[in-house]
Amino acid sequence: MKFARLPGTRSLRLALGAVRERTGAPGAELYVKVGNTRRIEIDPWMTPLPVDPDDLDTQVSILDERGWALRAGGANRALFLADSGPLPEPNGWRRLSRHSLRPGTLRLPSPASGTSPGTAPSPSADLAEHDTDDEETAGRALLHGVLRRLGDRMPEARLIRGRLDTGASAAVLASTTGVTGRTALRLATVELDFAASRDGRQGHSRLYRAASNLQMLSADSIASEIAERLTLATAPAPPFLPAGEVAVSPALGCYLLALLAPLLQGRDGWRRLRELGAGRPLGPPQLQIVDDGALDAGWMSAAHDDEGVPTRAVALVRDGEPGEPLLSWEDDGWSGFAAAGCRRRSGWRALPELCHSHLHIGGGAEAPESIRTGIVHGCYLLDRAHDGRCHATFEPSTNGSAGSLGEGRFEVDAIGLVIRRGTVLGEAPRVRLTGTVRQLLQGIRAIGDDLRFLPAPGAIGAPTLLLTGLQVEAIA
Amino acid sequence: MRSNANGAEQQRRLISDVAAPADALTRLVAHGDQQFEAFFERVESVELLPKGAPNRVRLRKEQGLAVRKIENGRSRLAAADTISGPAFAACCDRVAGTARSIGTAPPRIRTGRWPALRLAEIEQAESRLTRAVNRRRVGFPMEITARRHRRQVQVIRSRVAAPPQFEEYFSLQVTTPWGVWGGLLPSLAAEDLDPVALCLVDRLRSRSLPPERPGRGVIVLGPNAAAVLLHEVVAHALEADTLALSGSPDQVVGLRLGGPELDVVDDPRSAPLACKRSSDDEGTAAISRWLLRRGRVRQPLADLAWAERYPSMIPGAGRRASRHRLPGPRTTHLELLPGAIPERELFAEAAGGLYIGEFERGNLDPFDGRCVLRAPCGRRIGATGPSDHTGPVEIRSRAVDLLAAVAAVGDRPLAGGAGWCAKDGALLPVWARCPSVRLEGLEVAD
Known part of the structure; x- marks a missing residue:
């Protein structure tokens, strides 16, 4: 299957000229996106499992997506218009007039504010076409492989829902300020929901994984992860819980970081980070928290963001101290910090918004196994508990915005293991990990070398972490 | 106009x-x-x-x-x-x-x-x-x-x-x-x-009041709150795909879920004026579907695919969030038929109980039937009806216990409780028309 073709920058410039002529807008920007997705869904009634993956009972959707968005206006009046289908021809903008602009403001980045003029190269730009028919066969084989291997490991596991999406998208943008850019991405995601019952105890496991292509998703490791989680979720509660060290897996580390992600952005995010330390380091010297829109081999890696501003690595926390803020082009130069491309659109219908792309805790030097076996008296928490709590609360400030990070508390329900002197004493089907954000960061004692990313949305990454000073309690 | x-x-x-x-x-x-x-x-x-x-x-x-x-x-x-x-x-x-x-x-x-x-x-x-x-x-x-x-x-x-x-x-x-x-x-x-x-x-x-923990006393739900309750424990529970997670969807027909005062209908044709539907998103004629008749399951919600698998099921409730999604059986416009009890009598002998006007969120676990309903605030019931405000209220209970606790249904149905249903990430508008209901002896879990 071939992509619908993206218009060239010349077509976009012609369209921009027509829009300005019709509306009288001082500035305008056009963003065009095309994509295709092949979705394979599997429901409980579609099992039992056939021998041949091609006979696997599934529902398939083949989706072609295509749309564009226009932003036009200036200091007092503005317009946002999004529509599906191909970009109108230059004479197709007749419905626009000066009255189409309504009260509002529009500011657009210019090459002078740190953007690259001309077409910026994208590391994934060569992926614009792929054979989705082959991907359907490969997708069925992956789902079949997961079900077969899980059946071997844990016959009592029951599928609730499975969904595999493979797809690619490409976008082009141009503005009257001279910014242009193209991006192309490929992504495969798998979302699986299983339940099991052992000795009358019900347990659930939901797994959501992503990779740049389908071949990077392994049926064996996915089945192993699900079996491991279901085994823990259906285990009896431990007679006691040691409240010493807590090691958290990369998966749970990602959820913890995701709770903080929205609060680390922009000028406010920088203020919160500075206040969090209160004159002391935020965490151990090996702690790095980085957002990198151009991360090598990242799922969303692109040379520039969805406004055409070049991306780069931004170390929010560097060597345990506040590093630099994640600033959009509008705040370029604020307090002497440079902007980075960090405004993204969730689709062609959406306006660009400040958000992270590959936010992660940088990998350390320790092997995860040595972190786990090094626990003297504590827990190893593997993942979130299904339908359990996972939230952070912050006292609102007087102006209604989110308050300081330091006073913020988090609560995460998790599944894991009770460990003493490196030996597993038993399973913990549901424990509640609580503490303040300050305790969370300052309590980091070791950072593993197994950095892993999860879709969160965007990409959030963490390695195995050893934490102290947090509260852990068993819950029913 | x-x-x-x-x-x-x-x-x-x-x-x-x-x-x-x-x-x-x-x-x-x-x-x-x-x-x-x-x-x-x-x-x-x-x-x-x-x-x-x-x-x-x-x-x-x-x-x-x-x-x-x-x-x-x-x-x-x-x-x-x-x-x-x-x-x-x-x-x-x-x-x-x-x-x-x-x-x-x-x-x-x-x-x-x-x-x-x-x-x-x-x-x-x-x-x-x-x-x-x-x-x-x-x-x-x-x-x-x-x-x-x-x-x-x-x-x-x-x-x-x-x-x-x-x-x-x-x-x-x-x-x-x-x-x-x-x-x-x-x-x-x-x-x-x-x-x-x-x-x-x-x-x-109620903005600075502490969370309220409901006891076993009387809870009166206003029309908006009753609509959210029924959406979770009747409509979602009787969608064919939800039922299939725990057995054959057609086997629930005739099952008693609540008392005889519970008559619940899904009727897309009687939704608010500009949202009425004469056919569903699969082109099947919409019908007035008795979900519960005198407390017993009459007809689960089904779309074409489920009706093909289970011939006793009637299609007409297929909805899709967009052209990019497959349809699924969903409610459109839920109605709880009015009872015979005047609204003010629902508060009789309920002094000390709790009145909940709206739930901001609801969730049903399709496997164990546990339901969580969250209200941003409530009101204590005094001698003459709702009086002092309370903080947020969270009700955690099994769906069957919630329905069994419905002791009385008011006589004045109102349109309300409309919201986005986000089951499986597919955002769909849902509408409702309900009277107030009184719950008694509800087992509330921690």
Whole structure:
């Protein structure tokens, strides 16, 4: 299957000229996106499992997506218009007039504010076409492989829902300020929901994984992860819980970081980070928290963001101290910090918004196994508990915005293991990990070398972490 | 005025000629077990953000089509973001698995005009809501985002074309210093904004109160809260795909879920004026479906695929969030039929109990039947009815216990409890009409 073709920058410039002529807008920007997705869904009634993956009972959707968005206006009046289908021809903008602009403001980045003029190269730009028919066969084989291997490991596991999406998208943008850019991405995601019952105890496991292509998703490791989680979720509660060290897996580390992600952005995010330390380091010297829109081999890696501003690595926390803020082009130069491309659109219908792309805790030097076996008296928490709590609360400030990070508390329900002197004493089907954000960061004692990313949305990454000073309690 | 405008828009067809695609679909059928369906969709959303927001007015329009093959309950769907003959032919080829599946020339498909863009009613929402709040002798800062949603749908199945459907409704998001209220409204007229103002004032008065833990006493749910309760524990629980997680969906028919005062109907035809549906998103005629009749399950919610698997089930409740999603059985407009008890008598002998006017969130676990309902605030019931405000209330209970606790149903049903249902990530507007209900002896879990 071939992509619908993206218009060239010349077509976009012609369209921009027509829009300005019709509306009288001082500035305008056009963003065009095309994509295709092949979705394979599997429901409980579609099992039992056939021998041949091609006979696997599934529902398939083949989706072609295509749309564009226009932003036009200036200091007092503005317009946002999004529509599906191909970009109108230059004479197709007749419905626009000066009255189409309504009260509002529009500011657009210019090459002078740190953007690259001309077409910026994208590391994934060569992926614009792929054979989705082959991907359907490969997708069925992956789902079949997961079900077969899980059946071997844990016959009592029951599928609730499975969904595999493979797809690619490409976008082009141009503005009257001279910014242009193209991006192309490929992504495969798998979302699986299983339940099991052992000795009358019900347990659930939901797994959501992503990779740049389908071949990077392994049926064996996915089945192993699900079996491991279901085994823990259906285990009896431990007679006691040691409240010493807590090691958290990369998966749970990602959820913890995701709770903080929205609060680390922009000028406010920088203020919160500075206040969090209160004159002391935020965490151990090996702690790095980085957002990198151009991360090598990242799922969303692109040379520039969805406004055409070049991306780069931004170390929010560097060597345990506040590093630099994640600033959009509008705040370029604020307090002497440079902007980075960090405004993204969730689709062609959406306006660009400040958000992270590959936010992660940088990998350390320790092997995860040595972190786990090094626990003297504590827990190893593997993942979130299904339908359990996972939230952070912050006292609102007087102006209604989110308050300081330091006073913020988090609560995460998790599944894991009770460990003493490196030996597993038993399973913990549901424990509640609580503490303040300050305790969370300052309590980091070791950072593993197994950095892993999860879709969160965007990409959030963490390695195995050893934490102290947090509260852990068993819950029913 | 508005009903006339909507009437005219309902008559407007999304595509001008249904015969050509209908004829093309018949050519796809290879044998009697196959059904083919074409779904044409046009969506418009106009958003007005609070003053000072960049790009304050945001207009999103989209149209597209999907072709689906249903065979032995399984679907294969192909969708495109444009309505045209070549796009239709390409989708047919993809679901049929062959090139030129409907012949060499794609059918001619022409679309009608978009409905006229009207902004005035959205622009007046803020001042109307402010006036409704001020009438209650309070005032506080509010940031209001108002949206109007319009959707036109045309479904063609083989040679049968269902009547085109048109929906128009509004959504509001009101941000105050103590939280965000969000919900759906059939219009932005004063009578629909007044209940919103009441919710906002209740939240103001309970803003700093600690969470309330309901005991085993009486709980009276207002119409909005009763609608959310029934959406979770009756509608979701009786969707064929939910039922299939724990057994055969048709085996629940006849099962007693509640007392004889519970008569619950799903009827898309009696939804608020501009949201009425005569057919579902699969082109099947919508019916008035008894979900519970005197407390017993009568007819679960089913779409075509589930009705094909279980012949005793009746399709007509198939809904899709967009052309890119497969349809699933969902409720559209839930009604709890009124009881014989006057509204004020629901509060009799309920002193010390709790009155809940609205739930902001509800969730049903389809495996163990546990339900969680969260209310931003409540009110203590005094000698004459609701009196002192309380903080947030969370009810955790099993669905069967919640229904068994319904001891009385009021006699005055009101439209309310409308909201977005987000099951499986597919966002769908749902409507309801309920009287107040009284719960007694409810087992509340921690």
